[in-house]
Amino acid sequence: MSPLGMGGIVLVVLLVLLSTGMPIAFALGLVSIAALILTEGFDSIEIVGETFFGGLASFALVSIPMFIVMGAAIASSPAGKDLYEALDRWLNRVPGGLVLSNIGACSIFAALSGSSPATCAAIGKMGIPEMVQRGYPKSIAAGSIAAGGTLGILIPPSVTMIVYGIATETSIGRLFIAGLLPGLLLTVLFMIWTIIACKYAGYSFEKMATRYSFRERFQALPRVLPFLLIIVGILYVLYGGVATPSEAAGAGALFCIVLVAVIYRIWKPGPLLSVFRSSLKESVMIMMIIGASELFAFTLSSLFVTQSIAGWIGDLDVNRWVLMGLINVFLLVAGFFLPPVAVILMTAPILLPIITQAGFDPYWFAVILTINMEIGLITPPVGLNLYVINGIAPDISLQTILRGSLPYVLCMVLGIVILSIFPDIVTWLPNLLMGPGG
Amino acid sequence: ADVTLKASHQWPGGKGDVRDEMVQIIAREVANANVGLEIQVYPGASLYKPAEQWGALTKGQLDISAFPLDYASGRVPQFSATLMPGLVRNHDRAKRMNDSDFMADIKKLIEDNDVIVVADAWLAGAFASKKQCITDPASMEGQVTRAAGPAFEQMLAAAGASIASMPSSEIYSGMQTGVLDAANTSSGSFVSYRLFEQVKCLTAPGANALWFMYEPILMSKRSWDDLTKEQQDAIMAAGQKAEDFFFEEAKKIDQEMIDTFKENGVEIVEMSGDDYQAWLEIAQGSSYKNFEENVPGGKELIEKALAVE
Amino acid sequence: MRAYVRAVSAVSRLCGVVALLLLVAAILVVCEMIFVRYVLNGSTVWQTEFVTYAIVAATFLGSPSVLLERGHVGVDLLPDALDGSAKTVLRLVAGILGLLFCIALAWSGWLYFHEALTRGWKTATVWALPLWIPLLPMPFGIGLLCLQYVAELMKLTERDTGGVAA
Ligand code: NA
Ligand code: NA
Numbered sequence: 001m002s003p004l005g006m007g008g009i010v011l012v013v014l015l016v017l018l019s020t021g022m023p024i025a026f027a028l029g030l031v032s033i034a035a036l037i038l039t040e041g042f043d044s045i046e047i048v049g050e051t052f053f054g055g056l057a058s059f060a061l062v063s064i065p066m067f068i069v070m071g072a073a074i075a076s077s078p079a080g081k082d083l084y085e086a087l088d089r090w091l092n093r094v095p096g097g098l099v100l101s102n103i104g105a106c107s108i109f110a111a112l113s114g115s116s117p118a119t120c121a122a123i124g125k126m127g128i129p130e131m132v133q134r135g136y137p138k139s140i141a142a143g144s145i146a147a148g149g150t151l152g153i154l155i156p157p158s159v160t161m162i163v164y165g166i167a168t169e170t171s172i173g174r175l176f177i178a179g180l181l182p183g184l185l186l187t188v189l190f191m192i193w194t195i196i197a198c199k200y201a202g203y204s205f206e207k208m209a210t211r212y213s214f215r216e217r218f219q220a221l222p223r224v225l226p227f228l229l230i231i232v233g234i235l236y237v238l239y240g241g242v243a244t245p246s247e248a249a250g251a252g253a254l255f256c257i258v259l260v261a262v263i264y265r266i267w268k269p270g271p272l273l274s275v276f277r278s279s280l281k282e283s284v285m286i287m288m289i290i291g292a293s294e295l296f297a298f299t300l301s302s303l304f305v306t307q308s309i310a311g312w313i314g315d316l317d318v319n320r321w322v323l324m325g326l327i328n329v330f331l332l333v334a335g336f337f338l339p340p341v342a343v344i345l346m347t348a349p350i351l352l353p354i355i356t357q358a359g360f361d362p363y364w365f366a367v368i369l370t371i372n373m374e375i376g377l378i379t380p381p382v383g384l385n386l387y388v389i390n391g392i393a394p395d396i397s398l399q400t401i402l403r404g405s406l407p408y409v410l411c412m413v414l415g416i417v418i419l420s421i422f423p424d425i426v427t428w429l430p431n432l433l434m435g436p437g438g
Numbered sequence: 439a440d441v442t443l444k445a446s447h448q449w450p451g452g453k454g455d456v457r458d459e460m461v462q463i464i465a466r467e468v469a470n471a472n473v474g475l476e477i478q479v480y481p482g483a484s485l486y487k488p489a490e491q492w493g494a495l496t497k498g499q500l501d502i503s504a505f506p507l508d509y510a511s512g513r514v515p516q517f518s519a520t521l522m523p524g525l526v527r528n529h530d531r532a533k534r535m536n537d538s539d540f541m542a543d544i545k546k547l548i549e550d551n552d553v554i555v556v557a558d559a560w561l562a563g564a565f566a567s568k569k570q571c572i573t574d575p576a577s578m579e580g581q582v583t584r585a586a587g588p589a590f591e592q593m594l595a596a597a598g599a600s601i602a603s604m605p606s607s608e609i610y611s612g613m614q615t616g617v618l619d620a621a622n623t624s625s626g627s628f629v630s631y632r633l634f635e636q637v638k639c640l641t642a643p644g645a646n647a648l649w650f651m652y653e654p655i656l657m658s659k660r661s662w663d664d665l666t667k668e669q670q671d672a673i674m675a676a677g678q679k680a681e682d683f684f685f686e687e688a689k690k691i692d693q694e695m696i697d698t699f700k701e702n703g704v705e706i707v708e709m710s711g712d713d714y715q716a717w718l719e720i721a722q723g724s725s726y727k728n729f730e731e732n733v734p735g736g737k738e739l740i741e742k743a744l745a746v747e
Numbered sequence: 748m749r750a751y752v753r754a755v756s757a758v759s760r761l762c763g764v765v766a767l768l769l770l771v772a773a774i775l776v777v778c779e780m781i782f783v784r785y786v787l788n789g790s791t792v793w794q795t796e797f798v799t800y801a802i803v804a805a806t807f808l809g810s811p812s813v814l815l816e817r818g819h820v821g822v823d824l825l826p827d828a829l830d831g832s833a834k835t836v837l838r839l840v841a842g843i844l845g846l847l848f849c850i851a852l853a854w855s856g857w858l859y860f861h862e863a864l865t866r867g868w869k870t871a872t873v874w875a876l877p878l879w880i881p882l883l884p885m886p887f888g889i890g891l892l893c894l895q896y897v898a899e900l901m902k903l904t905e906r907d908t909g910g911v912a913a
Contacts, residue, residue: 512868
């Protein structure tokens with residue numbers, strides 16, 4: 001049978017397995033082992049363990065749990081509430097000030113957290129009830145946080161950028177910087193849409209705005225200071241010659257735990273334990289998917305599926321932007337069903353040679369890929385952020401969350417279009433800070 | 439073709455990398471020999487991860503690999519001798535080493551693990567620094583450096599460097615952010631990772647190179663035994679062609695590195711005979727000593743290697 | 748049956764605690780490594796490897812308790828659309844398929860571990876750690892994951908036959 005035919009069968013079997021609701025990691029692993037045994041004989045089970053282990057045993061990957069701990073530590077404190085309250089006191093005269101503050105807080109929090117669900121939970125836990133209480137439509141309250149939370153993987157640090165860097169052998173430090181300006185661009189797009197949506201929903205900004213004196217505004221600032229301190233600290237560790245990105249994650253995690261303990265006096269073992277427990281849960285889930293993806297990638301390569309797909313796309317005699325459009329549609333569809341890490345590990349090694357061949361910058365593509373993955377986080381059936389919002393705001397129905405999130409998907413698509421027209425938004429900062437090329 | 443063999447390596451495919459070329463030559467020659475044999479090449483670690491190729495070869499899961507032998511030194515500790523500072527010195531001596539007692543011992547160990555050598559290849563490497571040129575051991579003192587392989591780490595640490603380990607893909611940003619002052623890796627990597635943008639001074643291999651790595655083309659004994667005599671001969675003939683090609687190219691890789699770094703305004707130096715001897719003394723007290731103490735037959739291997747003319 | 752479920756769950760939680768400690772240890776060692784190199788200007792020999800293997804071990808040892816807490820994410824579209832016995836059947840099928848993979852991984856991990864142990868393989872670094880040490884958590888953790896999976900399947904059937912509520 002042709003490699004593409006075998007690839008088709010593997011894909012169908014994988015989809016059937018996934019539809020049973022079994023864990024994604026185990027479905028990827030099971031289809032791989034079955035395909036290997038059928039094509040290479042029973043002995044091939046011997047290489048499963050080594051491949052799975054080899055996929056995990058990489059120093060660059062250790063930063064994933066650590067960046068998750070970093071975000072979870074901050075999320076365990078009232079820091080998220082302080083952050084958007086302080087922003088609210090300054091933005092309260094602006095239409096939609098509170099919801100803008102929440103998006104802004106997501107964006108700042110994203111600079112402290114490597115993961116999207118963590119960003120979502122940290123800001124949304126207090127932000128959504130507050131918005132609903134002040135009369136904002138539930139769909140906008142939930143949607144803005146679901147979307148704002150996705151910035152966690154675009155604004156550095158980012159778990160998915162780490163995975164991309166490993167899969168494509170690109171510099172993780174450079175990838176981090178590349179995500180910064182696009183992250184701010186999306187923040188602005190989200191904010192613009194939110195104001196329009198609020199107006200459209202007939203929300204009266206004037207009536208709901210609380211007035212704050214300048215005294216009150218300045219009083220809120222010291223509580224934001226720790227955030228700026230941590231962000232500056234991490235940036236210094238990362239780009240000041242102290243440590244590599246993997247090492248910076250460890251320093252950041254310890255830094256955040258200590259800071260949260262000192263400033264918010266969370267000394268008791270209970271809250272700290274739950275920080276580590278939730279972090280462990282998320283990182284075990286991600287790491288098992290990484291190991292299984294390694295096995296899946298090995299299987300597809302062994303069956304020559306990967307190479308055949310790459311050859312097939314490469315032979316497509318189309319304009320490079322048509323090619324990019326097709327790749328985007330493909331990533332979008334993959335993102336509907338699979339979490340970011342799985343999509344990146346399975347597709348990046350196939351796509352990167354095609355992308356660079358067509359003259360696209362690998363760092364620019366990393367950002368486009370990441371925005372596609374952000375969309376996947378707020379679209380069903382597998383949209384981690386949707387479930388997080390559902391968990392922290394149980395009285396808002398999944399349908400309402402979805403309705404609120406959909407417009408932000410369009411904002412992200414617009415973001416991709418803008419970045420395609422002005423790729424310098426991605427490449428300018430890394431070139432400035434780290435020299436051209438790379 | 440009746441039999442299809444899988445060949446794997448970690449370098450980019452079709453981009454002119456010499457090790458990829460060697461594998462491609464073998465694949466081409468074997469196909470042209472019309473012996474019912476086809477070789478499918480998986481470049482760029484697209485099948486196995488670099489270090490996992492050894493286990494797959496020994497088990498017969500993988501047929502052919504261009505494999506840096508030191509990667510298997512956790513399983514066969516004697517293999518660290520193939521990435522041991524100062525044992526090789528230059529390309530002409532590397533060629534003479536291939537037929538030495540030293541390499542006979544190494545190849546015996548390879549065969550004991552059900553793997554055979556199809557073609558020999560020794561690649562040279564360099565040092566580079568953004569602080570000061572690395573020549574004698576004193577010039578290394580106080581520099582934070584990334585070394586390729588434990589034997590080099592031991593020697594450099596003994597010379598007063600501080601070691602930071604990281605994958606070679608992070609060397610660039612390590613230097614850029616200042617985590618690293620210096621690095622030590624193969625000539626090819628120096629060019630492909632664009633390190634000329636970061637460093638001030640390059641120590642080219644020249645006549646007195648400390649860094650050489652044995653990266654032969656290997657074949658699984660199990661796959662080999664399944665072939666007909668005719669097919670085996672075709673592979674060995676192709677291997678010889680690849681080896682001859684490699685020897686012609688080996689020096690060109692170094693020259694390409696020197697040219698690229700020069701164009702980018704990097705100072706180029708070489709180690710003198712005295713520098714080289716001074717490093718050997720450091721190695722005697724560190725990497726060689728460790729190797730001799732911890733590896734069965736280590737002392738003899740080092741002696742045999744140093745005895746090559 | 749209930750005693751089995753309780754016993755396995757307890758062991759899984761215990762391994763979860765060990766995984767947690769490994770994660771904490773990894774964070775502390777990374778910070779120590781930065782300190783040694785950046786402040787003391789010294790060399791770091793064992794830290795990178797320790798941290799890497801600690802996180803791998805935390806993944807394998809933490810996996811059973813994450814299954815217990817339903818933390819391994821899946822696509823719940825179809826199961827959520829069904830109810831009653833159809834849903835239970837689908838859950839059982841998913842569980843058995845998942846168990847199949849875990850058995851294969853645990854078995855393969857055992858083979859790898861056993862080979863490393865009997866042949867005295869080490870890591871190819873200055874530290875030269877015996878390879879069986881970082882490999883042990885794979886057969887052990889995934890083996891326990893299999894047992895936990897069996898427990899989850901038991902809970903499913905019990906619930907369906909009107910046994911203990913979860
Ligand atoms: Na982030
Ligand atoms: Na989705």
